[in-house]
Amino acid sequence: xxxxxxxxxxxxxxxxxxxxxxxxxxxxxxxxxxxxxxxxxxxxxxxxxxxxxxxxxxxxxxxxxxxxxxxxxxxxxxxxxxxxxxxxxxxxxxxxxxxxxxxxxxxxxxxxxxxxxxxxx
Numbered sequence: 001x002x003x004x005x006x007x008x009x010x011x012x013x014x015x016x017x018x019x020x021x022x023x024x025x026x027x028x029x030x031x032x033x034x035x036x037x038x039x040x041x042x043x044x045x046x047x048x049x050x051x052x053x054x055x056x057x058x059x060x061x062x063x064x065x066x067x068x069x070x071x072x073x074x075x076x077x078x079x080x081x082x083x084x085x086x087x088x089x090x091x092x093x094x095x096x097x098x099x100x101x102x103x104x105x106x107x108x109x110x111x112x113x114x115x116x117x118x119x120x121x
Contacts, residue, residue: 025078026118027075027120028050028075028076028078031047033068034068039088041061043059043062046071050080050094050116058092058094060096061105064104066107075114078094
């Protein structure tokens with residue numbers, strides 16, 4: 001192996017399949033986007049419809065790549081079974097998932113429209 005230290009880094013992050021099944025990833029549609037003025041870094045407050053799971057709110061630092069108007073009605077993927085987290089004066093109820101490249105976050109989303117609340121396996 002050319003870089004043996006990389007194997008150690010990856011080994012520390014190994015989880016079991018049972019661990020993975022505890023993460024509840026769902027598809028939701030963004031209903032509303034507002035500026036999160038109290039956040040330390042530029043962010044939006046998102047209101048997301050997860051179908052039978054209801055409406056949840058999340059904060060996302062995605063202002064560099066996404067305009068508010070482009071996010072409304074966009075389907076995204078989020079973890080919906082984390083405990084609520086207070087961020088400044090805002091309670092986040094889910095974690096929107098994105099791929100990170102340097103400082104940019106690219107939202108993960110289904111290729112085709114699916115029912116809100118659909119599971120991601």
